[in-house]
Amino acid sequence: MIGPLLRAGQWLAPVRDPRLASGLRLAALEGMLAAAPCLLAGLLLQSAVAGRADGPMMLATGAALAMLLVLRMAVGALATQRLFAGTYATMAAARLLLADHLLRLPLGWFRTARDGDLAARLTGDLELIEHLWAHCLGLFASTLATLLCLLAGLAWVDGTLALAVAATLPLAGLALAQGQRAAVRAGSRALHSASAMQAELHGYLSTLRVHRYHGRLGSGWRRLEGTMAVHLRHMLALERRPAAWVAALGAAAEGSFVLVAVLAAWRVTQGALPAATWVLFVVIALPLYRLLQDLGVAAVMLRFGQRALARVETLRDTPPLPEPAAPTLPTRFDIALDGVAFAHDDACAQQPGHARADRGKPVAGLHGLSCAIPAQGLTAIVGASGAGKSTLLHLLCRLWDVDAGAIRIGGVDLRAMGSDALHRHMALVSQDVVLLPGTVLDNLRLGNPHATRDAVKRAARLAQAHDFIERLPDGYDTDLDATGIDLSGGERQRLSLARALVRDVPILLLDEATASVDAATDAAIASGLATQRHRAVVMVTHRLQHLRHADRILVLDAGRLVEAGTHDALLAADGRYARFWQGQTVPAAPLAASTP
Secondary structure, three states: OHHHHHHHHHHHOOOOOHHHHHHHHHHHHHHHHHHHHHHHHHHHHHHHHOOOOOHHHHHHHHHHHHHHHHHHHHHHHHHHHHHHHHHHHHHHHHHHHHHHHHHOOOHHHHHHOOHHHHHHHHHHHHHHHHHHHHHHHHHHHHHHHHHHHHHHHHHHHOHHHHHHHHOOHHHHHHHHHHHHHHHHHHHHHHHHHHHHHHHHHHHHHHOHHHHHHOOOOOHHHHHHHHHHHHHHHHHHHHHHHHHHHHHHHHHHHHHHHHHHHHHHHHHHHOOOOOHHHHHHHHHHHHHHHHHHHHHHHHHHHHHHHHHHHHHHHHHHOOOOOOOOOOOOOOOOOOEEEEEEEEOOOOHHHHOOOOOHHHOOOOOOOEEEEEEEEOOOEEEEEEEOOOOOHHHHHHHHOOOOOOOEEEEEEOOEEHHHHOHHHHHHOEEEEOOOOOOOOOEHHHHHOOOOOOOOHHHHHHHHHHOOOHHHHHOOOOHHHOEOOOOOOOOOHHHHHHHHHHHHHHHOOOEEEEEOOOOOOOHHHHHHHHHHHHHHOOOEEEEEOOOHHHOOOOOEEEEEEOOEEEEEEOHHHHHHHOOHHHHHHHHHHOOOOOOOOOOO
């Protein structure tokens, strides 16, 4: 059991720390030293019952016992130190390796992964493995060594009685195997329910304001209560089901003592077993049964740890985004899509036991999409909800790879560029704004730490963020985590847009980047973006009134390109875009007056 667990852990963190192996050897030695006093004490009692014990023998035995105790304490302390150091070093390497692996996963994976479930695997599961390795590996090795030494001592004292002790060991082994299986089943459910609860709690807390608006007993609160109830039930099952089998293991082991007592008494009365030998046998055998139960508990806990390790391994097995060995850099920045197809696979989220964090992609797709986006000017992408607009932007910045076809920048396939090179030349402003802890200036300089304050202010003015930033208590040096700093959705979006503009990259992708701002601010931002025609600006928007002067408009429907052209040309074609435009420009009918 220890071997497979260590090999699996070293696969997770391929650092073969020698302190783990030496710690296990020392723990086994400590177990042997723990068995020696029982054997010495038993021999002394045997001599005393037989009338052969004298003062020098008792003194020598007492001194040997004292020396063994000191030696055992020293070896045990050294074993614990090495096991703890080896375990923490191995788990630290595992965490760094997983962090490096996460950096190489498709960015789209993080858009669909549930933060709570991911945190549970990276913290809770790894902490559980760390705890079990540090506290149970040594206990298992030490207890097993003590048990084997005592069994050897029993066989040396009397082989017949030793066989009687071992008679119920198969039953004990069966109980242990059943206990391990129960621990694996219950532990797997408990770990998954813990992840589900943590993910639900994270989601609930992140949307607490909305839930409070709608009452504490809203659907979010009921889901959270439900996941907590499920986790409680699974944790109780984890304690209850293996415990019954561990108790059965102890009962099976101790049941052999009854058999031994009856057999020994009969042999003593028949004169086949000296009473002194019977006393020695009892002294050695009595600790045996408790050791068997301790061994069973440690074995069950280690098996439970293997389930936690398997959950972390599934994260490690998530395939990273392929990267070229020698990236090819483009010399120009026009974008070409050639027969791009992309289908979202959401099947694994429907499988039992899989959290939403296992999902690879969201819900829409593209079908044979081919188009060109010039290196300079504004290209707008419009279409009904679910048409594939955001999916197209996500593929442009390689949150995922296409399933068929190719996307090229300056004639270079994105897969040949490599993610680092691509992101150095591209910025995405999405609907979901994330501001990091720190000052406003820190956030705006995130993608360009060396940008001057004047450059940051120019970008903020283009994003219509400069005025409200100046009204903050410390302006650009305002700490966004400070008490009383509560930015509106529109202000957060403007900061996100300014942050992208500070990077000054040749390709700027805007995914409903002004959806939360008012009409006047939106118009001002559109005017500012009109000055950015020296770069490729690709905009997804539902607000068509700012697209009159777009250099090119792409109209998507169900993942397919159905129209392309300028605003005037598309209106003249009287197609889907014209209907979109008419729907936004025709005044809404007035509300009918209600009659009392």
